[in-house]
Amino acid sequence: MSGARKSAGMPIEARRIALYLVLIALMLAAPFLFPGFRTQLAALWLMIVVALAWDMTGGQMGYNSLGNVFFYGTGMYVAAVITIALAYDVGEYTSAAGGGIHAFTDAQYFAGMALGIIGAGVFCAVCALLIGYITFGLRGPYFAIGTLGVAIAAGELVSNWEWVGGGQGISLPVYPGDLETGKVVFYFLFAAAGIALFVLLRWLYTTRFGAAMNAVRDDEEKAEAMGLHTLRYKLAAWSIAAFFVGAAGAISAFQLIHFEPLETAYQTINLGIFMVVCVLLGGKGTLWGPVVGAVLFHVFKEVTWNYLLGWQWVALGALIVVTVVYFQEGVMGYLMRRKPEWFGIRVGREAE
């Protein structure tokens, strides 16, 4: 019946398109509207990318990885090594850290950036296949601990690997040209990654692949008994997630200029946990949840860091505890339960 579909005001599809147009305009204008917050806004897009990627396995498939930060750190190192190798011998470059000054031409820098970001993504995607082949045999909390172990071990290994600078880390050249232009470039690089991942997932979750991911989450044993290629789906999903986290790590490497293994690259207790909290706050297993969660979390984090200095970790810890204990469904989960009509979900007779 067509009469029942007509709701008050604009149809839901038109409202959705209007919402997307406003968000795109906001995304394009943000670094110019708030020029003082360019680096902060770039960091917000980084959170959106890693949260969306984490939700692919954590929310949609029920595999809570605490080791996704491995791809972030590995992406940083891969990008750095590629960029340096285009111009210098990597071992010589890193051993001269602090002493020798190495100049990069603009062409070398941008070629390194392009190859580094793509290369980091591809390398991390392959890593996810290899690591996943072993760790996806683990279920529930064992998977979480197993992947966390991978990230911690990688950090320790890299910090003892002199070829890539050991515990001191690596320095990359500064963005050639105007500093403010550089900030805008990094903002748009992160934003492009975030939007690309969002669009990809928006499509992916409507396919059979997306349904298979949810089947693995709801009852993996049943999915196996029905003949689903469960391992194949898990590996492919994690590999896509790893590509984007690795690429985001690569962009971070260029943005930060200098990074070291334990606190910046393989920062298991910071970014590795933040991405999980973003998703929990926004709503696990929903398309918009990680985005909403990343925005809320990032704002909360920056406000406490600025106005509650000294207590910021306590505030953050309290937020995590409250979210995990009292608000597991997250913002989107709450809205979907309370306002299903906002999402075009109709049940029973209304659906006829």
Added chain:
Amino acid sequence: MSAIIEIRGVTKSFGGVVANKNLSMTVEAGGITGLIGPNGSGKTTLFNSIVGYHPIDAGSIKFEGREISKLPVQKIARLGLLRTFQQTRIYGAMNCVENMLISLPHRKMRLAQSFARNSAAERKRAAGLLEFVGLYEKRLLRAGSLSFGQQKLLEFAMALMNEPTGLLLDEPTAGINPTLINGLVDRLKRANREFGITLFIIEHNMRVIMDMADTIYCLAHGEMLAHGAPREVQNDRRVIDAYLGAH
């Protein structure tokens, strides 16, 4: 009729407990075969062995002439031999239609095909099968919010969606309202007759299994007690003793 599942000398033990001891049975293609026995007699263990849920200690299990006792669960399912669970298992957070659509036969699906959406024909088939089990009205509800009996019907419809050649049903009528049992029995028979699916059924409801099956196997303490046509098994002294506890 030819044999679709051939079980020869299958033994399975858990520690010191022998759950299945040297069992041999044949499931005829196109028929309905029953498996009965008191609680703890090893029926579900045998089902688990057939579908590859755990390795067997000795013996051979063949499906359509192919040895399957060393294959993993997913491969056996993709060959067209499915099972439903005694403790019903459905995808709780997805609605009934989604449950049906993810149950399409995966033996044919390549990775590239999984990146497509479901076709109109597949949606129509899903709707038709939900109608077949009487869940069409509930199709947009979360599967987890259905009653236990309805979940059982959904699980049965999902199995049909998968187009299996053989279907192992573990107590299909347990937990179902007695007035609905007749409808379910009728649907099981129709699935067998109209879709040509061979059924192998564990059942405690004697009236149901005697009515449906062509051949019945009876287990007790992991060993074969009796087998034959329903009437023969029903009148077998040892079967009656096993159920009433004469041992």
